[in-house]
Amino acid sequence: MSTDEKRIEDELSYPIMVAERVRLAVQTANSFKLECSQVWKHVDRLLLMFHTVVRFAIATTAAAAPPLYERPIRRIAAETAKNIDRAYALVRKCNRRSIFRRIVNMVTAADFRKLLCHLDASASDMKWLISILDTDGGGGIDLSLPPIASNDPILSWVWSFIATIQMGQLKDRIEAATELASLAKDNDRNKMMIVEESGVPPLLKLLKEVASPAAQIAAATALCHLANDFERVRVIVNELGVPIIVQVLGDSHMRVQTKAANLIARMTEHDPVAHKFFARENAVRPLVMLLSFDMLVDDQVEKLDKQNIHSLVQINNEMENKSLGGRLSNRRLGNSYSNSYSRVEGSSRGWNHRKDRENEDPVLKLQLKISCAEALWMLARGSMSNSKKITETKGMLCLAKLVEKEQGELQYNCLMTIMEITAAAESNPDFRRAAFKANSPPAKAVVEQLLRITKEVDSPMFQIPAIRSIGSLARTFPARETRVTASLVAQLNNRNVDVAAEAAIALAKFACPDNFLSVEHSKAIIEFSAVGALMRLLRANEVTQLHGLVLLCYLALHAGNSESLEEARVLTVLEGADRALIAHHPELRELVPEAIAHLNLYHAGKNYQMISYFP
Incomplete structure (x- = not known):
C-alpha cells in the first residue's frame, strides 16, 4: 500500500x-x-x-x-x-x-x-x-464476471487469481498461480495488469512455500513470464524478491531450482541493476554449486587409483556417510574438498537434496545445469563483481570441464559465461592478473578449452565466443605462447566470414600498441602466414575489411620490415584502401596514414641500398 x-x-x-x-x-x-x-x-x-x-x-x-x-x-x-x-x-x-x-x-x-x-x-x-x-467457503476460484469488469473480463480474472494466491488454501493457490502464469504468457498487457494489481507480492510469498514444490514451481513460472521487461523486473526487485529467489535456489528440489535459475536469468537479462542485488545476495555460489554438484564425486573417483587400501576404505566410508546427509562427514570428506569448494556451498539445507538430485532423471539434471549456466552468463554480463565471484568460487574449473564434456545448449551457455568473464578481465587489469595468471590451473583449463573449440568445433555459434574470449585475454599470453596466435590465424581462412572477422579482431588485440608484447605477437602472426589470409579478407564485406585493415596496419607498424608484407604489396593495398571506409571509421583515419608512412621508410631504405650496390 x-x-x-x-x-x-x-x-x-x-x-x-x-x-x-x-x-x-x-x-x-x-x-x-x-x-x-x-x-x-x-x-x-x-x-x-x-x-x-x-x-x-x-x-x-x-x-x-x-x-x-x-x-x-x-x-x-x-x-x-x-x-x-x-x-x-x-x-x-x-x-x-x-x-x-x-x-x-x-x-x-x-x-x-x-x-x-x-x-x-x-x-x-x-x-x-x-x-x-471468502476463502473459507471452499468454492475455489471465482471466474464470474462482475459488472465493474464487463468491459475488461481479464481484470476480474486477475483479481480473482491474485486474491486466491494471497488468501486461499494451498491447492487453490497453486491452481490460481498456474492460471495467472497462463494469462501472463499471453501478452504484455496481461503482464502489466498483473503487476499493477499487486500480483507480485503474493507470488513471491507462494515461492517461499518450501513444503510444496508444486506451489514454488507455479509461482516461479508466473514470475518468469512477468520478468521480461525492465519495469516489471524492478517491481520484483523492489518487493524484496531477490533474497527470496536466492534462498529458494539453494534450498529447494531440483525442479524448483531450475525455475529459480531461469528467473534469475530473466531478471538480470532485462534489468542491469538486478546484477547488484543478486551480487549482494551472492547468487553465484548456489549456481556454481548446482552446476558442479555431480562433479565432486567424479573427482574423488579419479583419485582412487592413487590411494592405498586404507585410504580407499576411508574415502568409500566417507562418501557413503555423505550420501546420508551427515554434515560432520561432509567436513571429513577430504580437507581438499572443503578447501576447494567451501565457498561454493550454498545453504546447508541445500545439501539435504543431494541424494535426491543424484537419483533424478538425467534430463532434469541437464535442464538444471543449462538453467544455472544461463543464469551465470546473465549475472556475469557487464558485472565485474559477479565475474569475480565466479572465479573466486572455482567456477572457472567447472565451466571449463562442462565445455570439455558437454554439448549443445549447456556448452554454449558455459562458453558465453566465460566470454563475459574474460570481457570483464579485459577491462580490469587487477582482475585479469588475479584470475588469469599464467600458472593458474583454472585459467589454463579455460584457455585449453577455448583453443579446442576454436580448432575442432566447426560451428560459428561456438567458435565466435571462444575466439572473442581469447582476444579478451590477449594481454595475458607471453610471447612464447605462439599456439594461440597460430590458432587464430588459422581462423582467418574460415569459410564463415563472421568467424574470420572475429579472428581478425582478436589478433588485433595481440598486435595493438596497448599490448606490451605487440612487436613479438605481430612477428608471430606474420610467421603463421596471416598476411595472405588478410588479403582475402579485405575482399569480403565492409565489416571484414574494417577489421582486416586495422590488423594489417598494426602488423605494418610493428613488423614493417617483414618480407611477407613487401611480397604481398601491403603498402599498395593500404594506399588504395577504400576512402569512404576510412572516413566512416575514426580509428582508421590516423592508423592507415601512419602505417603507410612506416612502410615507406622501410621501402625507401631498401631502394637506397640497391642503388648503392649498383652505381
Whole structure:
C-alpha cells in the first residue's frame, strides 16, 4: 500500500456513512416515497455487504491470517460509493418543502429507474467481491464476471487469481498461480495488469512455500513470464524478491531450482541493476554449486587409483556417510574438498537434496545445469563483481570441464559465461592478473578449452565466443605462447566470414600498441602466414575489411620490415584502401596514414641500398 492510500477500514467507512445518510433522507422524504423506499432497500443491501467486508478486514488484521487483497476492494468500494452518493442526492431532492425548489430540482421516475440500475450493478460487484474474499467457503476460484469488469473480463480474472494466491488454501493457490502464469504468457498487457494489481507480492510469498514444490514451481513460472521487461523486473526487485529467489535456489528440489535459475536469468537479462542485488545476495555460489554438484564425486573417483587400501576404505566410508546427509562427514570428506569448494556451498539445507538430485532423471539434471549456466552468463554480463565471484568460487574449473564434456545448449551457455568473464578481465587489469595468471590451473583449463573449440568445433555459434574470449585475454599470453596466435590465424581462412572477422579482431588485440608484447605477437602472426589470409579478407564485406585493415596496419607498424608484407604489396593495398571506409571509421583515419608512412621508410631504405650496390 502506498503512503498516500487510506487504510482499507477508512476506505470502507465513507460509503457506510453515506448509506446511513440515505436512510435518514428516505425517512423524511415527502415525495416519491415508494421509489425512495426502493432505493433504501438497495442501499441497505449494499450496507450489509460493506459490513461483511469490514468484518473480513478486521478478522485478517486481528488473527494470524493472510492479509486482505485490497485492490478490488478499493476499486469496487470507490465505484459503489459514487452510486450511493447519487442515491443520497436524489432522495434529498424528494425532501423539498418549497414548491419553487421542487420545480427547480425536478425529479422523475426515470431518475429512480436509472439509479436502481446503478445500485443493482454495485450489488453484483459487492457480491462478487465477497465471493473472492471468502476463502473459507471452499468454492475455489471465482471466474464470474462482475459488472465493474464487463468491459475488461481479464481484470476480474486477475483479481480473482491474485486474491486466491494471497488468501486461499494451498491447492487453490497453486491452481490460481498456474492460471495467472497462463494469462501472463499471453501478452504484455496481461503482464502489466498483473503487476499493477499487486500480483507480485503474493507470488513471491507462494515461492517461499518450501513444503510444496508444486506451489514454488507455479509461482516461479508466473514470475518468469512477468520478468521480461525492465519495469516489471524492478517491481520484483523492489518487493524484496531477490533474497527470496536466492534462498529458494539453494534450498529447494531440483525442479524448483531450475525455475529459480531461469528467473534469475530473466531478471538480470532485462534489468542491469538486478546484477547488484543478486551480487549482494551472492547468487553465484548456489549456481556454481548446482552446476558442479555431480562433479565432486567424479573427482574423488579419479583419485582412487592413487590411494592405498586404507585410504580407499576411508574415502568409500566417507562418501557413503555423505550420501546420508551427515554434515560432520561432509567436513571429513577430504580437507581438499572443503578447501576447494567451501565457498561454493550454498545453504546447508541445500545439501539435504543431494541424494535426491543424484537419483533424478538425467534430463532434469541437464535442464538444471543449462538453467544455472544461463543464469551465470546473465549475472556475469557487464558485472565485474559477479565475474569475480565466479572465479573466486572455482567456477572457472567447472565451466571449463562442462565445455570439455558437454554439448549443445549447456556448452554454449558455459562458453558465453566465460566470454563475459574474460570481457570483464579485459577491462580490469587487477582482475585479469588475479584470475588469469599464467600458472593458474583454472585459467589454463579455460584457455585449453577455448583453443579446442576454436580448432575442432566447426560451428560459428561456438567458435565466435571462444575466439572473442581469447582476444579478451590477449594481454595475458607471453610471447612464447605462439599456439594461440597460430590458432587464430588459422581462423582467418574460415569459410564463415563472421568467424574470420572475429579472428581478425582478436589478433588485433595481440598486435595493438596497448599490448606490451605487440612487436613479438605481430612477428608471430606474420610467421603463421596471416598476411595472405588478410588479403582475402579485405575482399569480403565492409565489416571484414574494417577489421582486416586495422590488423594489417598494426602488423605494418610493428613488423614493417617483414618480407611477407613487401611480397604481398601491403603498402599498395593500404594506399588504395577504400576512402569512404576510412572516413566512416575514426580509428582508421590516423592508423592507415601512419602505417603507410612506416612502410615507406622501410621501402625507401631498401631502394637506397640497391642503388648503392649498383652505381
